[in-house]
Amino acid sequence: MKAEIVVVGSGISGLTSAALLAKKGRRVIILERNKRPGGALKRFTRRGIPFDIGFHYSGGMGKGEILRALWKYIGVWPRLAVLPFPEEGNENLRIRDSGRVVRAFFSYDRLEDELQRVFPDEKQGISTYLNKIREISSTIPFFNPDLPLTPYLHDLFSPKGMSLAQLLTSLIQDTDLYAVLSTPVFLYGVPPREVNLTIHASVAHPLYSGVYAIDGGGQAIVDAFLETLAETGVDILTGQEVESVIVKENQVAGVKTSGGEIYASHVIYTGHPTSLLDLVPDGIFRKAFCNRLRNLINTHSMFIVFGAIDDPDTLGDMTWVNYYNIRTGLDIMDLDLRHPEKSIMVNAPGRRDSYSTGASRGVLLIRMSAWDEVARFDQDAQGKRSAAYRKWKAESADKMIEQAGRLWGDACSRIEPLAIGTPLTFRDRLGSPMGATYGVRHSMNQFSPGVRTRLPGLWLSGQGTLMAGIMGASLAGMVTAGEIEGLEPLWDEVRQCR
Numbered sequence: 158m159k160a161e162i163v164v165v166g167s168g169i170s171g172l173t174s175a176a177l178l179a180k181k182g183r184r185v186i187i188l189e190r191n192k193r194p195g196g197a198l199k200r201f202t203r204r205g206i207p208f209d210i211g212f213h214y215s216g217g218m219g220k221g222e223i224l225r226a227l228w229k230y231i232g233v234w235p236r237l238a239v240l241p242f243p244e245e246g247n248e249n250l251r252i253r254d255s256g257r258v259v260r261a262f263f264s265y266d267r268l269e270d271e272l273q274r275v276f277p278d279e280k281q282g283i284s285t286y287l288n289k290i291r292e293i294s295s296t297i298p299f300f301n302p303d304l305p306l307t308p309y310l311h312d313l314f315s316p317k318g319m320s321l322a323q324l325l326t327s328l329i330q331d332t333d334l335y336a337v338l339s340t341p342v343f344l345y346g347v348p349p350r351e352v353n354l355t356i357h358a359s360v361a362h363p364l365y366s367g368v369y370a371i372d373g374g375g376q377a378i379v380d381a382f383l384e385t386l387a388e389t390g391v392d393i394l395t396g397q398e399v400e401s402v403i404v405k406e407n408q409v410a411g412v413k414t415s416g417g418e419i420y421a422s423h424v425i426y427t428g429h430p431t432s433l434l435d436l437v438p439d440g441i442f443r444k445a446f447c448n449r450l451r452n453l454i455n456t457h458s459m460f461i462v463f464g465a466i467d468d469p470d471t472l473g474d475m476t477w478v479n480y481y482n483i484r485t486g487l488d489i490m491d492l493d494l495r496h497p498e499k500s501i502m503v504n505a506p507g508r509r510d511s512y513s514t515g516a517s518r519g520v521l522l523i524r525m526s527a528w529d530e531v532a533r534f535d536q537d538a539q540g541k542r543s544a545a546y547r548k549w550k551a552e553s554a555d556k557m558i559e560q561a562g563r564l565w566g567d568a569c570s571r572i573e574p575l576a577i578g579t580p581l582t583f584r585d586r587l588g589s590p591m592g593a594t595y596g597v598r599h600s601m602n603q604f605s606p607g608v609r610t611r612l613p614g615l616w617l618s619g620q621g622t623l624m625a626g627i628m629g630a631s632l633a634g635m636v637t638a639g640e641i642e643g644l645e646p647l648w649d650e651v652r653q654c655r
């Protein structure tokens with residue numbers, strides 16, 4: 158079999174780069190090891206209730222915003238029913254140490270008003286913080302598309318400057334407010350002391366500018382891409398694990414999969430960057446580069462109870478409000494391994510669907526999790542996990558449900574678990590080492606792999622290369638396609654679609 162370009166992985170980054178390259182007339186094949194395409198965007202159903210895994214909401218879909226422009230350019234936008242969160246939508250943040258409740262609205266103005274109401278002594282610091290995020294975002298081409306991409310990408314991959322923690326401690330005294338302003342870190346997985354302001358602003362700015370769901374959840378995005386890709390002749394071969402990259406005369410010649418060989422002059426790998434080392438012959442990369450990839454530090458994993466609730470309205474508006482219980486201060490990402498259920502979140506992304514009645518009872522209870530919690534069960538044969546693992550899972554879920562009941566009322570204590578995701582689940586289903594939710598940490602302390610490699614024809618893409626999240630991984634797909642086709646000309650065409 159032959160193609161010009163093979164894309165390894167059918168998550169949002171692979172779908173995006175394939176769609177862009179096919180639009181440029183390239184013959185593209187996507188290879189996916191799972192049976193269903195879509196990576197983290199896929200939905201699953203239990204008792205008729207649909208559950209989203211890796212897409213609950215995202216910014217960037219408003220008028221003139223980047224994800225909308227990219228999806229218009231690709232042609233998927235008209236196939237999607239985008240649902241803007243209403244004005245009252247918010248992250249309902251309960252600070253567990255003080256019991257204070259803060260509504261973090263998805264709007265700069267409403268957020269500022271709410272924060273100034275709850276923290277009247279911090280008015281100046283709040284305004285300065287929000288202005289700083291606005292100011293930084295105006296230097297990021299994805300939010301100010303009049304800018305070229307190349308200089309921004311160059312700086313992003315050699316990050317320096319102030320951390321989020323340094324900014325907050327220079328402006329603010331109240332530790333509850335540190336926690337509130339740090340909560341966007343839950344959407345990219347880097348603690349406030351380790352993230353620079355550009356990465357933080359890349360997630361916080363779209364969040365403060367308005368967020369959106371999609372009718373039908375992440376699956377609707379996958380389906381829209383599949384229709385568009387079919388029209389442009391892209392083949393998606395599922396159940397095909399890429400086992401190695403074929404190299405001839407020091408350049409890419411194709412890939413070897415579980416089903417045979419496919420020849421191509423470009424290969425885009427969208428899995429975890431560390432796993433690329435297993436796919437290329439020894440000696441292709443310099444030793445220092447191999448060590449850097451091998452030693453990449455990953456984001457946390459999650460423990461998720463996908464359950465059914467008998468009274469979804471118990472908390473108020475569960476459709477457009479996400480409820481959190483978080484600790485005060487800058488350590489909001491620290492996991493208390495003795496009581497990991499203390500910091501917990503409950504949301505119901507499926508309730509945003511317009512057409513599914515079953516969705517109204519679906520609820521997700523989420524907490525951070527670490528590989529250490531499950532490492533001892535990794536010896537079990539895959540697909541045949543031990544009774545001890547099942548017992549641990551059920552007990553951990555029960556603790557979260559009890560905690561949710563204490564925090565948010567009786568109906569939460571009656572949540573019935575229908576499926577449970579642990580770091581092992583995410584490792585096996587998403588292929589992310591140790592089940593890392595957002596893959597590689599884009600932190601100040603380590604290098605971020607770019608999309609280029611020193612092997613001609615071999616490219617990286619995905620959340621590990623640029624930014625996490627649907628927006629980050631989509632833009633990574635665009636950057637990789639741009640490196641092959643010409644980055645600035647492609648950027649020029651995409652930004653015309655604003």
Ligand SMILES: Cc1cc2nc3c(=O)[nH]c(=O)nc-3n(C[C@H](O)[C@H](O)[C@H](O)COP(=O)(O)OP(=O)(O)OC[C@H]3O[C@@H](n4cnc5c(N)ncnc54)[C@H](O)[C@@H]3O)c2cc1C
Nearest residue numbers: 166168169170190196197211213214399428619620626627
């Ligand atoms: C629980 C959870 C909740 C999230 N919530 C949100 C949210 O609300 N909003 C948001 O914006 N983001 C969210 N995210 C993050 C977002 O889902 C990811 O950042 C994004 O989907 C990553 O896309 P990707 O293409 O980089 O990777 P993936 O979606 O992981 O795709 C990579 C694909 O490559 C395939 N693959 C890897 N290696 C091989 C191989 N050797 N051969 C063949 N195939 C291979 C994998 O099977 C996979 O399908 C969430 C993530 C998780 C886990």
